[in-house]
Amino acid sequence: MSNKNKFFKYFKEYEWSNIYAMIKNNRLDPKICTDNFNNKLVVITGATSGIGYHTARKYASHGANLICVNRNIQKSEKLKNEIEKEFNVKCDYIIADLCILKDIYAVANHLSRLEISIDVLIHNAGVYLTKKELTPDGLEKVFAVHYLSSFVINYLLTDKLKSQEKSRIIMVGSEGHRFAAWGIRLDDLNWDKRRYSGLKSYGTAKVAQLLSMLVFNDHFKNSGVSIITMHPGAVKTDTGQENGLVYRWLKKNLLDKTLKSPLISAEALYFLGASKDIEAISGKFFNLTTEEDPAPPAIDREVALELWDKSLTITGLKS
Numbered sequence: 429m430s431n432k433n434k435f436f437k438y439f440k441e442y443e444w445s446n447i448y449a450m451i452k453n454n455r456l457d458p459k460i461c462t463d464n465f466n467n468k469l470v471v472i473t474g475a476t477s478g479i480g481y482h483t484a485r486k487y488a489s490h491g492a493n494l495i496c497v498n499r500n501i502q503k504s505e506k507l508k509n510e511i512e513k514e515f516n517v518k519c520d521y522i523i524a525d526l527c528i529l530k531d532i533y534a535v536a537n538h539l540s541r542l543e544i545s546i547d548v549l550i551h552n553a554g555v556y557l558t559k560k561e562l563t564p565d566g567l568e569k570v571f572a573v574h575y576l577s578s579f580v581i582n583y584l585l586t587d588k589l590k591s592q593e594k595s596r597i598i599m600v601g602s603e604g605h606r607f608a609a610w611g612i613r614l615d616d617l618n619w620d621k622r623r624y625s626g627l628k629s630y631g632t633a634k635v636a637q638l639l640s641m642l643v644f645n646d647h648f649k650n651s652g653v654s655i656i657t658m659h660p661g662a663v664k665t666d667t668g669q670e671n672g673l674v675y676r677w678l679k680k681n682l683l684d685k686t687l688k689s690p691l692i693s694a695e696a697l698y699f700l701g702a703s704k705d706i707e708a709i710s711g712k713f714f715n716l717t718t719e720e721d722p723a724p725p726a727i728d729r730e731v732a733l734e735l736w737d738k739s740l741t742i743t744g745l746k747s
């Protein structure tokens with residue numbers, strides 16, 4: 429379907445009630461799970477800051493062992509010492525830059541060789557860039573970190589996860605997927621034909637994540653593996669620190685003042701990973717812990733399958 433036809437298709441599918449629901453859900457607190465998670469294994473990407481950091485602590489405080497996938501060795505060592513000392517669990521880490529395909533493959537291979545089960549896998553690492561950057565593989569960076577890293581890891585872990593009794597994948601998505609209001613441009617994933625915008629590239633990467641969830645959900649049917657995507661709330665973290673002075677000033681002096689604590693994100697991510705209440709739910713999007721309908725471009729199955737095929741090619745999985 430042409431980009432113009434997609435525009436009209438999505439335009440007709442938009443419903444105001446979904447926007448009202450989002451606004452209403454944004455005000456809700458997350459549901460709380462108090463169950464323990466003793467001796468379970470949780471893998472989480474981007475645990476050195478913000479939402480990932482608080483989520484790692486939350487799972488550890490309930491007895492889970494962790495493998496954190498981080499890019500910074502000093503921060504990882506500090507996190508390991510802090511968590512192991514405070515909660516008496518194991519907190520290992522893998523160092524990887526999740527915008528680089530070689531590193532993403534290394535993480536996937538490491539995890540797929542584990543002899544123990546991965547109970548929860550949380551794709552959390554992310555960046556927000558106001559200016560376009562390309563990775564050493566020539567890919568747009570936001571798309572690579574948010575989407576391609578989770579795609580490759582989920583894909584290469586499929587057999588391992590299916591061989592376990594059960595497992596849950598949680599992708600930290602965003603209401604920001606709604607910024608890509610007219611969908612993902614499969615003919616221009618690197619933003620060569622259009623003006624790059626931070627909001628749109630971020631929205632596109634989050635739409636891609638949601639689209640991949642649809643296809644992974646089909647692949648995991650009746651296997652005991654579930655996959656969900658969640659919006660962690662609008663919370664105060666270190667996001668955007670790679671951007672210029674003006675952005676950082678505005679974030680610190682204006683935006684941050686409106687944001688909530690990332691402890692609510694950690695609470696929600698614990699509920700979604702550990703609660704028996706949603707054990708049977710897969711292929712759904714949550715605003716914190718409330719199920720919500722994503723925007724039309726993020727539920728377009730035709731595009732989801734095209735993106736799947738393209739992702740296999742871009743990442744070298746097809747060969």
Ligand SMILES: NC(=O)c1ccc[n+]([C@@H]2O[C@H](COP(=O)([O-])OP(=O)(O)OC[C@H]3O[C@@H](n4cnc5c(N)ncnc54)[C@H](OP(=O)(O)O)[C@@H]3O)[C@@H](O)[C@H]2O)c1
Pocket residue numbers: 473474475476477478479480497498499500503524525526527551552553554555573574600601602603604659660661662663664665666667668
């Ligand atoms: N904050 C919000 O309001 C909000 C709203 C909706 C969605 N989210 C999503 O929440 C997730 C976490 O974001 P945050 O707000 O907690 O931001 P953050 O404080 O900047 O944390 C991002 C984490 O990702 C890691 N990371 C970034 N690029 C990486 C790379 N190339 N390879 C490996 N790790 C990388 C960072 O590592 P370093 O510590 O080394 O920088 C950090 O640990 C993201 O997916 C974001 O899109 C956030």
